[in-house]
Amino acid sequence: MNSSNGSTPVSGVTDDALAGVKAFLFDLDGTVTHDGRVPAASLAAMERLQAAGILTLAVTGRPAGWCDLIARWWPVDAVIGENGAFCFARRGDGRIARDWFCETSDEARTRLGELAESTLELADNLAPAADNAWRICDIAVDFAEDVTGPTLDDAERVRARFAAAGAVAKTSSIHVNAWFGDHDKKTTATRVLADRFSIPEADQPASVAYIGDAPNDEPMFAAFPLSFGVAGVRRFLPHMTARPAEIATGEEAAGFAEIAGRLLAARKARPA
Numbered sequence: 001m002n003s004s005n006g007s008t009p010v011s012g013v014t015d016d017a018l019a020g021v022k023a024f025l026f027d028l029d030g031t032v033t034h035d036g037r038v039p040a041a042s043l044a045a046m047e048r049l050q051a052a053g054i055l056t057l058a059v060t061g062r063p064a065g066w067c068d069l070i071a072r073w074w075p076v077d078a079v080i081g082e083n084g085a086f087c088f089a090r091r092g093d094g095r096i097a098r099d100w101f102c103e104t105s106d107e108a109r110t111r112l113g114e115l116a117e118s119t120l121e122l123a124d125n126l127a128p129a130a131d132n133a134w135r136i137c138d139i140a141v142d143f144a145e146d147v148t149g150p151t152l153d154d155a156e157r158v159r160a161r162f163a164a165a166g167a168v169a170k171t172s173s174i175h176v177n178a179w180f181g182d183h184d185k186k187t188t189a190t191r192v193l194a195d196r197f198s199i200p201e202a203d204q205p206a207s208v209a210y211i212g213d214a215p216n217d218e219p220m221f222a223a224f225p226l227s228f229g230v231a232g233v234r235r236f237l238p239h240m241t242a243r244p245a246e247i248a249t250g251e252e253a254a255g256f257a258e259i260a261g262r263l264l265a266a267r268k269a270r271p272a
């Protein structure tokens with residue numbers, strides 16, 4: 001399907017279609033980061049999108065503790081975290097609204113912790129994610145953030161172990177995240193766009209663009225036809241069934257800036 005180098009239209013996204021985008025949703029790790037950090041260029045791209053009247057929503061597997069800061073300090077209108085467990089949105093008065101889409105309990109946290117512990121035997125160097133202390137609803141096993149060695153096949157075995165125990169589990173570029181509940185990035189994004197940003201579900205396919213890099217973005221790639229992968233998504237394609245409509249030339253943050261630039265140019269060029 002992706003035989004050439006460079007920007008590969010899998011099904012393709014036209015500039016005409018991009019001109020109608022009202023909200024740009026994006027994954028964080030591997031998508032707006034470069035070598036594990038957020039370059040100023042990514043934040044500048046978010047600022048330009050907002051200045052052009054395009055809503056910016058981060059949609060990530062990162063924990064509530066991180067997302068609290070992102071919602072307050074970053075140039076985003078909202079952040080959906082822990083793979084759809086919650087949305088923290090900036091209100092018109094500058095305060096932060098917090099909507100929760102998960103149910104959690106001490107028992108569920110304990111069970112997730114036991115399950116995560118049991119996955120560590122599946123490969124050498126798997127570890128509890130360093131950001132687990134700031135999570136409310138899910139738990140994460142690190143296979144590629146602070147550890148080296150585990151492969152994507154190892155991550156898949158971790159995911160399958162959680163799934164066999166009745167948890168939902170998704171793999172990002174660095175972690176396998178697991179939780180109890182029926183939410184994911186897509187179910188929460190769809191609700192938030194409708195309820196907080198007045199983009200009804202029926203309008204979302206034409207009004208929303210998304211960019212991500214990993215299997216935990218699959219629900220978004222499946223839901224939104226104006227979907228992109230940064231170049232790094234290619235390494236996950238064999239593990240994915242839902243794929244982005246188009247893959248950027250650039251890796252990580254460079255791919256994010258590339259697609260943000262296309263959105264801005266398309267919007268500028270549209271007839272008044």
Ligand SMILES: [Mg+2]
Binds near residue numbers: 028031172173212214
């Ligand atoms: Mg990612």
